[in-house]
Amino acid sequence: LSGLEWGAETSTAGVREQLFDLHRGERRVPGVFWSPGDGAAPGAAGDLAPRPLVLIGHGGSGHKRQDYVLAVARRFVRHHGFCAAAIDGPCHGDRRDPQRSSERLSLLDFSQLWQSDATMTDEMVADWREVLAALGDDGGVGRGPVGYWGLSMGTIIGLPLVAAEERVGVAVLGLMGLTGPTRERIAADAPRITCPVLFLLQRDDELFNYEAGLALFDALGAADRRLHVNVGGHVDVPADEFAATERFLARHLSAG
Amino acid sequence: LSGLEWGAETSTAGVREQLFDLHRGERRVPGVFWSPGDGAAPGAAGDLAPRPLVLIGHGGSGHKRQDYVLAVARRFVRHHGFCAAAIDGPCHGDRRDPQRSSERLSLLDFSQLWQSDATMTDEMVADWREVLAALGDDGGVGRGPVGYWGLSMGTIIGLPLVAAEERVGVAVLGLMGLTGPTRERIAADAPRITCPVLFLLQRDDELFNYEAGLALFDALGAADRRLHVNVGGHVDVPADEFAATERFLARHLSAG
Numbered sequence: 001l002s003g004l005e006w007g008a009e010t011s012t013a014g015v016r017e018q019l020f021d022l023h024r025g026e027r028r029v030p031g032v033f034w035s036p037g038d039g040a041a042p043g044a045a046g047d048l049a050p051r052p053l054v055l056i057g058h059g060g061s062g063h064k065r066q067d068y069v070l071a072v073a074r075r076f077v078r079h080h081g082f083c084a085a086a087i088d089g090p091c092h093g094d095r096r097d098p099q100r101s102s103e104r105l106s107l108l109d110f111s112q113l114w115q116s117d118a119t120m121t122d123e124m125v126a127d128w129r130e131v132l133a134a135l136g137d138d139g140g141v142g143r144g145p146v147g148y149w150g151l152s153m154g155t156i157i158g159l160p161l162v163a164a165e166e167r168v169g170v171a172v173l174g175l176m177g178l179t180g181p182t183r184e185r186i187a188a189d190a191p192r193i194t195c196p197v198l199f200l201l202q203r204d205d206e207l208f209n210y211e212a213g214l215a216l217f218d219a220l221g222a223a224d225r226r227l228h229v230n231v232g233g234h235v236d237v238p239a240d241e242f243a244a245t246e247r248f249l250a251r252h253l254s255a256g
Numbered sequence: 257l258s259g260l261e262w263g264a265e266t267s268t269a270g271v272r273e274q275l276f277d278l279h280r281g282e283r284r285v286p287g288v289f290w291s292p293g294d295g296a297a298p299g300a301a302g303d304l305a306p307r308p309l310v311l312i313g314h315g316g317s318g319h320k321r322q323d324y325v326l327a328v329a330r331r332f333v334r335h336h337g338f339c340a341a342a343i344d345g346p347c348h349g350d351r352r353d354p355q356r357s358s359e360r361l362s363l364l365d366f367s368q369l370w371q372s373d374a375t376m377t378d379e380m381v382a383d384w385r386e387v388l389a390a391l392g393d394d395g396g397v398g399r400g401p402v403g404y405w406g407l408s409m410g411t412i413i414g415l416p417l418v419a420a421e422e423r424v425g426v427a428v429l430g431l432m433g434l435t436g437p438t439r440e441r442i443a444a445d446a447p448r449i450t451c452p453v454l455f456l457l458q459r460d461d462e463l464f465n466y467e468a469g470l471a472l473f474d475a476l477g478a479a480d481r482r483l484h485v486n487v488g489g490h491v492d493v494p495a496d497e498f499a500a501t502e503r504f505l506a507r508h509l510s511a512g
Binding site for chain 2: 203214217218223224225226227228229230231240244251
C-alpha cells in the first residue's frame, strides 16, 4: 500500500474536511475525508476508529465535492457522528484532463469513457478498495461498519465495488439499470450483493430506462432490498428521499 | 344525515377510543374514532376541530380494530396529535353475518364478495363519506386536513373513495394492482387522484401480481406519487415501512 498523502484541512460547522491523495502505481486517486470536528485527525488518535464510515460515489460529470456529495457527507457526520469519504471518478474532478477548460465533464464525456474503457470499472473498484484499506491503516477508520452511497455513475462504479468488497455492509444505489456498456458486468455482480440495499429510481428518468432499473432491482441478491420510485427526471430526486437514504444507512450502520 | 350514535369509550395511554354507529338507510356502519386523550369528546368542545383526521381502511378478512389498524391509529394520535377513524368493511367486523361462528372472514369470503356484489365499492364509498360528514357535524372533526391510509382491501375500497372525496388531501395506498373484479373501476378512478400518494408493493405478493401493482402506481394521476417496494409476501410489510407511511401522511397533514 502506498498510504495516504494528506492535504488541506478545513472545518465547517462541526465537520472537519481533509483532502488526500492515494498513489496506486501510476494512478493518482484524489479524495476527501470528512469526520466530526471534535474528533482527532486520522493518524493522530484512535477515536475515529470505531465510527461507521460511509463511502460516497459521485455522479457522472460531477466530482468528489459536488453539492449533493458534500450535503450527504455532512449529514452523516453531523447527525450521526459517522465519517465519510469520496474520491473523484475516472477523469472527473482532480483527475480531469488539465487541458480541458471546464471544471466539469459533460455527461457525454462520461458516456464515451464508459463505452470505450473496459478497465474503468475494475480500476475504480481497486481505487476504492485501496482507499478503504489505507484509511484503516491511517487511524483505523473504516475498521468499523462501512456503508456505500452512490447513484447513477455512483452505482455504475459502486455496485461492482459493493459486490467485491465484503466490508461494505449496507448500500444506497440507484438511478441506473441493467443497461449500458457494462450491462453484463452489472448483471453478474448484482446477485453477489447480499447486504441490505435501498435502491432509488426516477419514474421519468431520461438517461436510464425505468424497466431496466426495475430489472436491476430484481437482480440484486440482497434479502433486504427496498425500491423507492419518485416521479420526475434523472436529477429530480426529492429532498426528503435524501433524508430516507440517510435513515436507511444510519439504521444499519449504527446497529452494526 | 342520520348522525353518529356514540357507543363505548375507553382510553389507553393517552389515546381516547370511541365506538360509533352510523345509520344510512337500512345500513348500519360500525366505526371507531380515536383522538388525543386530553382532547374534548366530539360534540362537547371544539378543540378537536382543527386537528388533522386520518381515515383508516382495514384489510380483507380483518376489521376496524385489527392489530395494525389500532397501531396506525395510535401512532397518529400519540406522535402527531391527530384524530383517526376506521369503519368495518362489507361483511367484516360488526357487519359480519351473525350466523358465522368465526369472528374473522377468510380472504376467500372477501374475494367472493368482491366478485359477486357490484354495489360493494359504491356503498362503502358512500359509508365513508357520510361518516366524514357526520364527524364534521359532531364536533367539527375532519373539517381540517384529511388523509386516507389503507392497503389491500383498504385500497380496493379506498382508492375510489380518495378519487371521489375531495376533502382527502393525501393518501397511503398499495398491496393492490390493476386487477380483480373492479379492475375497470380502479383504472377509471386512479387518474382522478391528484393528491400526494405513497404507494406500497410487496415484491413477492402472492395475492396481487407485482406488474399489476406497478401498473396501478403508473395509473395514479398524482404529480407527487411515490412507490416503495419491499421483498416478501402480502403480509410482510416491514415495520419501518409503517413508520415511513406515518411520516408521509404527517408531513402533508401538518403542512395542510
